Amino acid sequence: MVEKKKTTIILFSGDYDKAMAAYIIANGAAAYDHEVTIFHTFWGLNALRKEELVPVKKGFMEKMFAKMMPRGADNMGLSNMHFAGMGPKLIKNVMKKHNAVPLPNLIEMAQEQDIKLVACTMTMDLLGLQQEELLDGIEYAGVAAYLADAEDGNVNLFI
Amino acid sequence: MVEKKKTTIILFSGDYDKAMAAYIIANGAAAYDHEVTIFHTFWGLNALRKEELVPVKKGFMEKMFAKMMPRGADNMGLSNMHFAGMGPKLIKNVMKKHNAVPLPNLIEMAQEQDIKLVACTMTMDLLGLQQEELLDGIEYAGVAAYLADAEDGNVNLFI
Amino acid sequence: MVEKKKTTIILFSGDYDKAMAAYIIANGAAAYDHEVTIFHTFWGLNALRKEELVPVKKGFMEKMFAKMMPRGADNMGLSNMHFAGMGPKLIKNVMKKHNAVPLPNLIEMAQEQDIKLVACTMTMDLLGLQQEELLDGIEYAGVAAYLADAEDGNVNLFI
Numbered sequence: 001m002v003e004k005k006k007t008t009i010i011l012f013s014g015d016y017d018k019a020m021a022a023y024i025i026a027n028g029a030a031a032y033d034h035e036v037t038i039f040h041t042f043w044g045l046n047a048l049r050k051e052e053l054v055p056v057k058k059g060f061m062e063k064m065f066a067k068m069m070p071r072g073a074d075n076m077g078l079s080n081m082h083f084a085g086m087g088p089k090l091i092k093n094v095m096k097k098h099n100a101v102p103l104p105n106l107i108e109m110a111q112e113q114d115i116k117l118v119a120c121t122m123t124m125d126l127l128g129l130q131q132e133e134l135l136d137g138i139e140y141a142g143v144a145a146y147l148a149d150a151e152d153g154n155v156n157l158f159i
Numbered sequence: 160m161v162e163k164k165k166t167t168i169i170l171f172s173g174d175y176d177k178a179m180a181a182y183i184i185a186n187g188a189a190a191y192d193h194e195v196t197i198f199h200t201f202w203g204l205n206a207l208r209k210e211e212l213v214p215v216k217k218g219f220m221e222k223m224f225a226k227m228m229p230r231g232a233d234n235m236g237l238s239n240m241h242f243a244g245m246g247p248k249l250i251k252n253v254m255k256k257h258n259a260v261p262l263p264n265l266i267e268m269a270q271e272q273d274i275k276l277v278a279c280t281m282t283m284d285l286l287g288l289q290q291e292e293l294l295d296g297i298e299y300a301g302v303a304a305y306l307a308d309a310e311d312g313n314v315n316l317f318i
Numbered sequence: 319m320v321e322k323k324k325t326t327i328i329l330f331s332g333d334y335d336k337a338m339a340a341y342i343i344a345n346g347a348a349a350y351d352h353e354v355t356i357f358h359t360f361w362g363l364n365a366l367r368k369e370e371l372v373p374v375k376k377g378f379m380e381k382m383f384a385k386m387m388p389r390g391a392d393n394m395g396l397s398n399m400h401f402a403g404m405g406p407k408l409i410k411n412v413m414k415k416h417n418a419v420p421l422p423n424l425i426e427m428a429q430e431q432d433i434k435l436v437a438c439t440m441t442m443d444l445l446g447l448q449q450e451e452l453l454d455g456i457e458y459a460g461v462a463a464y465l466a467d468a469e470d471g472n473v474n475l476f477i
Contacts, residue, residue, distance in 0.1 A: 005310050010475070012339055014398060017201055021171055021317075024281075028302035034310070042335055043398050061412050080173060080202050091285075094220050098284050122342070125416050143346035151323050151352070151472045154310045157169070157317040158339075158475040164469050176360055180330055180476075183440070187461035193469070239332060239361050250444075253379050257443050313469045316328070316476040 007034045007155040010146065014043025014070065015079035016091065016103060022159045023106035029155065030113040038110070039146045041120035044159075045127065047073045047107065048119055048134045062128025069127070073103040111137055118145065166193045166314040169305065173202025173229065174238035175250065175262060181318045182265035188314065189272040197269070198305045200279035203318075204286065206232045206266065207278055207293045221287025228286070232262040270296055277304065325352045325473040328464065332361025332388065333397035334409065334421060340477045341424035347473065348431040356428070357464045359438035362477075363447055365391045365425065366437055372451045380446025387445070391421040429455055436463065 007029035011022045022038060030036045040048055051072040058066060070076045078091065095102060101109070110117065117138040124130070124140075131140065150156045166188035170181045181197060189195045199207055210231040217225060229235045237250065254261060260268070269276065276297040283289070283299075290299065309315045325347035329340045340356060348354045358366055369390040376384060388394045396409065413420060419427070428435065435456040442448070442458075449458065468474045 007306075007310075010339075010343075012336065012477075018171065021169075021200060024302055025169075025305070028306055032303065032306055032310075034306075041339060059415075061408070061415070065412070090220070094224070094285055094287075097218075097220070100281070100285055122418070126412055126418055128412075143342055144350065146343070147325075147347055147350055147352075147473070151325075151350075153473070155306070155312070155315050156473050156475065157315065158477050159171075159317050166465075166469075177330065180328075180359060183461055184328075184464075188465055191462065191465055191469075193465075249379070253383070253444055253446075256377075256379070259440070259444055314465070314471070314474050316474065318330075318476050 005032075005034045006149065006153045007036045008146070008150045008153045008157075009036075009038045010158045011038055011040050011044035011047065012042050013079065013159055014046045014076055016073070016076040017079050018159050019044070019047045019073065019076060020103050020106065022157075023103065023110055025157070026115050027106060027109050027113060030110070030115050034154070036113075037116040037118060037149050039118045039120060039141075041123045042127075043069070045119055045123060045129055045134070046070050046076060047103070048117065048138060049129070050133060050135060051075070054133045056130045056132055058128055065127050066129070073107055076103070107135075164191075164193045165195075165308065165312040167196045167198065167305070167309045167312045167316075169198045169200060169317045170203035170206065171201050172238065172318055173205045173235055175232070175235040176238050177318050178203065178206045178232065178235060179262050179265065181316075182262065182269055184316070185274050186265060186268050186272060189269070189274050193313070195272075196275040196277060196308050198277045198279060198300075200282045201286075202228070204278055204282060204288055204293070205229050205235055206262070207276065207297060208288070209292060209294060210234070213292045215289045215291055217287055224286050225288070232266055235262070266294075323350075323352045324354075324467065324471045326355045326357065326464070326468045326471045326475075328357045328359060328476045329362035329365065330360050331397065331477055332364045332394055334391070334394040335397050336477050337362065337365045337391065337394060338421050338424065340475075341421065341428055343475070344433050345424060345427050345431060348428070348433050352472070354431075355434040355436060355467050357436045357438060357459075357467075359441045360445075361387070363437055363441060363445065363452070364388050364394055365421070366435065366452045366456060367447070368451060368453060369393070374448045374450055376446055383445050384447070391425055394421070425453070
């Protein structure tokens, strides 16, 4: 039996375009039969947030964080300053015109392709995010689990 | 026959300093006899734009993108906010003083060292960039070609 | 004798949160018995600056750079725009509340775990940084040394 190739991506960034790049590479790798993991940490966790407000108990600072951070992939901003003004809206129009797949659908596609979506528990704690607020069907782990995957990875990226 | 080591870099960023880092690593790896590919996607495509305006037919949004994005390596901005004011000009003066190689020359050097410069066709389409607008001698490919290179890569980076 | 696994990280970013991510991964990898190198280049060099002002002779531009760049890990800013206003102070309060380890301590921990901290001599020269201004016990090298480490690396990241 041939062992599967492995791709791991740390998604640190909370930018719409960077998350798109991460999910396009991940979906591509899964299509080429790689075993793929996306490990979401820091602002990258926002891609996994549910769009609706989930009523959970939080301290003051955690509430503030929760308010300031975008809820879900569709609400994330762009990495590129020049476009920050019109930004995501423009990109989404252009994407529609060119039949490109929007980020929320790329995430769905990843889940259908059995890409392992992991939320970093340490930074969830730091940013006050709770499991109820994140998408269903994802896993929760720390840096040790990431390293166990990545040390046998063929393609390891930090985005 | 010993197989060559392989380095692949995804250049996503449109920042002058990040592109410099990418090209310095790439040129170094080529000098150490690696087979090297730089895969330009999203804002990283700007490093491959010709400086002169190339007359091509574009839709409205594509024209706007083309106008807002820097034409070529020499016109890219800096990643670091504190320097955004004086930014690239200052860096270029400092580089001249220290005999560092400017980005356009690093790109030339890469082409002379047979580093494979690839433009991501999917994001070219998204940003409305056409082949005539990009440097001669580069290749055009998608995520599948990237993965084929990267899965045997010794050093794979996302910049 | 089994060969040790290897992790190499290029820390290009001068952002507090990105440097935290780099050092958390590095310390984790060292705990799992990897041989770990963090190669600090461009703004990532700021993480290695001593907090106190070190009197060294500099030209005008180098003085200006030295003034504009943060002196040491504790003074670095955040990557995420939304938090740039309150930013690092808020993050540090949250970290204290959640017993997370602050960046300067993560760097100390890395040194205790024999993680190789390298400063990129080419960008030190560019930014006018001198060895006296950086932490004790670090190494000085260029892109060739990085590649020698990374080409046998299991996990290679650019942060």
